[in-house]
Amino acid sequence: MVTLFVFLSFGSFIYKGHYVFAQSDQTASKLQAANNAIEQAFNNVSDAEKAGANVSSLLAQLNVAAGILAQAENSYRTGDFTTAAVQAESILPIAQGITNSAQHDRQSALVSGEHAFWLTIAFSVIGALVFVFILFLVWGRFKRGYLEKLPYLKPEVAENTV
Amino acid sequence: MGLIGVLLFALPSISLFVKPPSEQEFSEIYILGPNHTFDNIPFTIETDVNYSVYLGIVNHMGSSCYYTALVKMANDSGSLPDATLGTPSLLPTLYEFNTFLSDGGTWEEPLTFQLNGLNFTDGASQLSSLTINGVEFPLNQTSTWDSGNSGYYYHLFVELWIFNSTMASSQYDNRFVSLVLNMTQ
Numbered sequence: 140m141v142t143l144f145v146f147l148s149f150g151s152f153i154y155k156g157h158y159v160f161a162q163s164d165q166t167a168s169k170l171q172a173a174n175n176a177i178e179q180a181f182n183n184v185s186d187a188e189k190a191g192a193n194v195s196s197l198l199a200q201l202n203v204a205a206g207i208l209a210q211a212e213n214s215y216r217t218g219d220f221t222t223a224a225v226q227a228e229s230i231l232p233i234a235q236g237i238t239n240s241a242q243h244d245r246q247s248a249l250v251s252g253e254h255a256f257w258l259t260i261a262f263s264v265i266g267a268l269v270f271v272f273i274l275f276l277v278w279g280r281f282k283r284g285y286l287e288k289l290p291y292l293k294p295e296v297a298e299n300t301v
Numbered sequence: 302m303g304l305i306g307v308l309l310f311a312l313p314s315i316s317l318f319v320k321p322p323s324e325q326e327f328s329e330i331y332i333l334g335p336n337h338t339f340d341n342i343p344f345t346i347e348t349d350v351n352y353s354v355y356l357g358i359v360n361h362m363g364s365s366c367y368y369t370a371l372v373k374m375a376n377d378s379g380s381l382p383d384a385t386l387g388t389p390s391l392l393p394t395l396y397e398f399n400t401f402l403s404d405g406g407t408w409e410e411p412l413t414f415q416l417n418g419l420n421f422t423d424g425a426s427q428l429s430s431l432t433i434n435g436v437e438f439p440l441n442q443t444s445t446w447d448s449g450n451s452g453y454y455y456h457l458f459v460e461l462w463i464f465n466s467t468m469a470s471s472q473y474d475n476r477f478v479s480l481v482l483n484m485t486q
Contacts (some may be wrong), residue, residue, distance in 0.1 A: 174312060179369050181401065182466050188365055198401045205367075205399035212397050213436055259313045268309035275302050 166220040168228040170211055176234035177204055183241035192248035197241055204233045320463040321373055328350075329359035330370065330461040332412070332478045344451075346482045348419045349440040351432075355389070356459060357409040360402040369463035369471050374413070375456040376433055376444040382460055382477045389473040390461050414457060419484060426453035444484070452483040 156253045183200060211226035302426035333342040333355040343352040356457045360366050363436040375381055382390045400408040417437070418429030428442040462471040 172370045178367070178464060181365075184401075185365060185466060194365060195403065198403055201401040202366075206403060209397050209399045216395065217436060217438060226389065247464040259317060260344060263311050263314035270310060271303055274306065277409065 162220045162224075166215055166224045166227070169224050170208075170215060173208055173211065173227040173230040173234070176231050176238075177201070177208060180204070180234040180237040180241065183238045183245070187241045188243035188244045188246060191252050192241075192244040192247040194241070194244070195239055197244070200233065200237050200240075204237070207233075243272050323363060324361075325436070326362045328362060328366070328421055328461060328463060328476065329357075330358045330360075330459065330476050330478050332397070332459070332480065341478060344483055346416055346484055348416050348484075351413055351415045353411055353413045355409050356404065357407060358400060358461065359407045360404055363404055363464075365401060365403045368400050368402060368408070369402075369462040369464075370398040371460045371462060372398075372433060373426075373458055374428075375444060375458065376428075376441060376442045377447060377454045378445075379442070379456065381456060381458060381477075381479065382473070384475065386476040387473070389462075389477075390458070395431065395438045396436065397426065397448065401447065411461075416455075416482070416484070417428065419479075421453075425447075428455065428484075440479045450483075455482045456480070457482055 158280060175225050184194050186202060187197070196257045207230050211230070214223035215221075224290045327482045332342065333339065335353045335355075337355055343355060346352065355368060358368050358370065360368075371389075373390055373394055375390065375392055379392060379445050381389050383386065398410060403407055411434070413434055415430060415432040416430075418431060419431070420427045424446045426446075428440050428444070430437055430439050432438070442455065444455055446452075447454055456479050458477050461474045461476040463474045464471045
């Protein structure tokens with residue numbers, strides 16, 4: 140009877156120890172998943188920013204997620220694995236939403252950027268051609284006017300030139 | 302005149318291909334006192350008293366960045382970050398802040414701390430816990446008496462880490478700020 144009692148007590152101690160380690164490992168992997176999700180979301184926001192999109196609202200959403208992640212990490216460090224796990228899981232849908240929005244904004248920015256690029260090139264080429272054409276017309280008009288006046292111009296007779 | 306006019310119309314197209322030289326890229330981390338100035342920064346510390354400073358980060362990297370600030374505690378012989386080698390401290394992180402900042406953006410948050418359970422024995426002080434922003438962290442830090450500066454000294458410091466997209470991980474930015482804490486008996 141005593142042996143059975145000792146065996147059961149020892150067994151429950153080991154089981155509890157394993158449960159704590161298992162919970163810690165599970166929470167650590169959830170934290171890692173949350174970290175990866177936020178990093179991926181940031182990479183997409185960064186790509187959208189490079190494409191010329193306005194990412195201020197996306198950064199604000201990322202900061203909400205970052206605040207929760209920091210709380211989760213701090214909870215984990217103090218041994219509050221349950222809170223840390225819940226907080227880490229709550230980050231995933233936020234990060235996914237940010238990723239989707241960033242990818243959409245990047246595409247829109249790329250299309251707008253391409254339109255703006257060709258518009259600028261067209262403006263420069265057409266503007267330069269029109270300018271040169273107008274300059275040519277103005278020059279032609281002045282030339283015609285000068286040629287029309289030319290026959291009526293009398294040479295001046297200068298006295299005492301020798 | 303024709304050439305000048307053509308160049309004027311060509312300027313917008315030229316600006317698409319010619320980028321101006323970029324400015325120096327760097328990040329800032331700083332600590333300010335409770336009044337958002339360099340005054341009244343805690344130095345002589347008593348246990349079970351709450352102290353408050355402001356921790357700030359500024360982004361001058363030319364693009365949005367993901368920053369992590371790691372709060373650590375060292376005793377008088379503890380390893381601080383090595384500024385020469387650019388390596389972080391090996392001490393464990395107690396508390397962390399995360400923030401995303403656009404280029405030119407500034408982040409500032411209060412950092413409150415309280416030292417608990419300080420014992421003095423045999424010319425050494427032992428610190429058993431530290432509370433940061435309301436979260437208590439168990440510690441086991443011992444500091445010996447510094448006869449030159451007459452006190453038991455600890456360092457509460459914050460390392461700045463920045464996310465590197467290429468490496469897919471945060472890297473120590475070789476910047477930290479430190480509060481030197483003189484524990485009174």
